[in-house]
Amino acid sequence: MKRILIESRILSYFASVCHDRNLSLTAERLHIAKSVLSEACSQVENELGLSLFERRSQGMQPTEQGLFIAKYILFMQNLEQFALRLEAEQLNNIAYISLKIPERFWSPSINSLLAYILDESAQRYPTNLILPIIQDTQTVEGKSYQSHQGEEAYLQAYRWKPAWKHLGEINLALYTNKDVPSTHKILVSEPWYLIFPESSNYWPEPVSTEALKHYKILLPRMPWPMAQQAAQYCLAHHLSFEQVTEDLTSLLHQNQSIQKQSCILVNGLMLNVAKLSHWTTSQLDEPLTIHLSAQTQDDQLLHAFKAIFMSAWKKRHLPPPQWKPQTRLKQWLYFGETLAKGSISEAAKGLFLSQPALSMQLKQFEEHLNMRLISRKTGSRHLSLTESGNIIHQLHDGFFEQLHIIGEYVQQQRLSHSQRLLLGVLPSIDAQSRLSSIILNKAAAWLRHHHPETRLEIVEERHQYLMHSLRNQTLHLAITEADSPWTVQVPVDMPEQIGLVIATQLLPNPNITTLSWQAVSTLPLVLPRRGSGLRSLIDNHCISQGLSLEATLESDSLNLNRAWIKQGQYGSILPKSAMASLLTEEGFETNTKVVFIPLVPTLERVLRLSHLKHRHLDSVEEGLIGYLAGQTSVKAH
CATH class of the missing domain: 1.10.10.10 (Winged helix-like DNA-binding domain superfamily/Winged helix DNA-binding domain)
Structure with a gap:
């Protein structure tokens, strides 16, 4: 993955524009030229290879990707500001506090709220670092659910914590009823609101459920407890609704494209009323509420945090996050x-x-x-x-x-938004192999028929390089043959026996029909180098029998290996289809005959379509996986 080395000053300009969504406003606030801000935003977009703004006449509207990046710029700002306020005589007193925030509980207003909390905490407690952490446990009706996709899923590997004193942990949680556990203290409770396009017929007073039966309700991306309560309300009252993939900010920028008889249902915790231009907001006339609570083991810590939080929440207009980097x-x-x-x-x-x-x-x-x-x-x-x-x-x-x-x-977003499918495959030189059949007769044919706009790009590499590419997110999917704990692997072929492919002249008895793995170890063998998927399968199988299989020659070149087998110099251990055509040919220099001999105990290979765990798959990837997996199950029956 390419290292991001955009200067802190440029990142701070970018984050400011994301918040204000207006170059003129940001330029006036920071006392710099609009051209400098515009150039900074373009530099970030060019460096990251993503479009992070929708440039419109009324301003610069950050995309969901832009807001995500701005959030982590805020976290960087928090660390630099802590470093700048440290003094030598305070070093023995420094400590940190973990602040866990529910996944997807984010918006420009929440960003401002957190920035204010961090700044206010720094002024009151300069030696304490507030460390924001995105958490994936969501609470619905008092039960906890784990998020399997989304932001938290791929952040699990990143949990930096300083080595100095830990004062405690503050867990922010969302509840959909009043039965908040006794260990939690409610910070704020908010009802639901309906947001109508200004071209729509709307009511300034609270809106009844009956009136909503004439509208299609859009539910933006939101934390799980909110999404559950909103969907259950719509289902219970037989309202027409759609759960869309955009967050609230993105939807509010689509005023022209949202139909007149549509509205957005959102909880007050995610709403920033002061920034709703071209929209009208009305409260939902239903006793539905979302509670934001805080929990910690330290009552004094909770009391201090609640005081800072409430002072921020009660302010109608919070000052925008400001970062003036002092370091590079x-x-x-x-x-x-x-x-x-x-x-x-x-x-x-x-x-x-x-x-x-x-x-x-x-x-x-x-x-x-x-x-x-x-x-x-x-x-x-x-x-x-x-x-x-x-x-x-x-x-x-x-x-x-x-x-x-x-x-x-960024790497994930660039991969998911490309109009191509990057498919990694294992090396294969035999047109009759099962791998070739999967690619030629199934994957490529399915894409041509169902998604002709998607360009298929094949990347041929050994197993370990395919795994590395999946992890670095330079491949969408890969057809692999060995286990990997951090990928999801779906079988796309029936199990295929692995055996000895060898010229009969190298056998002690040309009429042999089976061999033990112990007997194979005495024959001249060319095997893939250690680290390849097939070699891992072979080595693990031998270890389970207490054997150590040593190759006479190690080679990853399938062409050379094929030639050596055909010439009768070496045998190899392969799936039968990998050298299927070779089994029907005669040697070109000698009258050799190549045969496939099953080995006992049996070892089988299963080709699997792999993708990185927790990476969000698009409809093309999901469709291809479903099709290939379905073909395998049909063949099995």
Whole structure:
């Protein structure tokens, strides 16, 4: 994955425009030219390869992707601001507090709310770092549900936590009834609202359920408890509704495309009334409420947080998030690389800088933070950190984790929005192989018929490289043959026996019909190198029998392996279809005959269509997986 190295100043401009959604407003607020902001936004889009704004006459409307990135820029800001306010005499008193936020509980107004809470907490408790964490456990009617897709799912690998004192954890949760557990304290409770296009007939007073029977209700993406309550309300009253994939912000920017007899149902927790232009809002006349509660083991901590939260919630107009970076992103990078290499000279080589240039950047970093980070000792070859340096080193890890999350997300979005299907396949040179049949007769044919607009691109690699590409999200799907714990694997072919493919002249008895794995170990074999999927299957099968199968020659070249088998120099262990045509040919230099001999105990290979766990699949991918899996089950019957 490409490392994101956009300067902090550019990121701060981008986040400000995402919040204000208007270049003129942001330019006036920050006292800079509109052209500078416009160029900064374009730079972020070009660097990430995504369209992050819808540019309209009334302003710059950030897409859902833009808002996601702005959220993690806020988290980066939080870490830098903590570093800037530290003083040497406070280092022994620093601590952090985990703030868990429900997945999808996000909007521009929630972003402003959190920014205000972080800023206010910093002013009151400067030595305490509030660490926001997206959590995937949603609460519905007092029960917890785990999210399997979405933001939290692929963030599970990223959970940076500092090594210093942990004061406690504050869990924000959403409830759909009044039975909030005794360990939770309700912060706010909000009813539901209906948002109508200004061209629609609407009511300024609360809207009754009966009146809504003439409308189609749109339910935007929202936290699970909200979505459950909204859907259950519509079903119970036989209302026409649709759960759309866009969030509220995206829907509000589609004023012209939403039909006159449609409206949006949203809870007040997600609503920012002050920013609704071209829309009219009316409260739903039903006793439905969503409660936002907080839970922690420390009553004093809860009391302090609630005070800050309520002061923010009661403000009609919160100040926009402001980040004026004092450090540069490359300085954080240089600092981390220097520590990783252990010396300035070695780090300079890896960064392609001169040693004096790197030293100057590190000194400027210290000056910006107003603290000494590295203990410089004459004649010492190894770096040592000061107490302040150890703290900044930990913040560096958290800082770059936010960037890594953005990078993973961007890679995922670029993959899912492409008009092509990148399919990884294992190497194959035999037109009669099952792998070739799956691609030629099934996958390609299905795509041509059902999705002619989608271009199929085949990437042929060994198993481990296919797995690496799935993990880096440079492939959509891959046909693989061995297990991988972090992928979902769907069988797309019947089990196929793996056996010995060999010229009869190499056999002690040309009439042999089966062989044991122990007997195979005495024959000259060419096998794939260790690390390939097929070799992993073979090695694991042998280990289960207490055997160690050593190859005479290891080769990943299927063409060379085929030639050696055909010439009668080596045998190999393969699925029967992998060299199907070879079994019916005669040798080109000798009168060799190649045969397939089953091995006992039996080992089978199953071709599987794999994709990264928790990655959201589009309709094309889901359709192809369903079709190929269905073909396999039909064949089985």
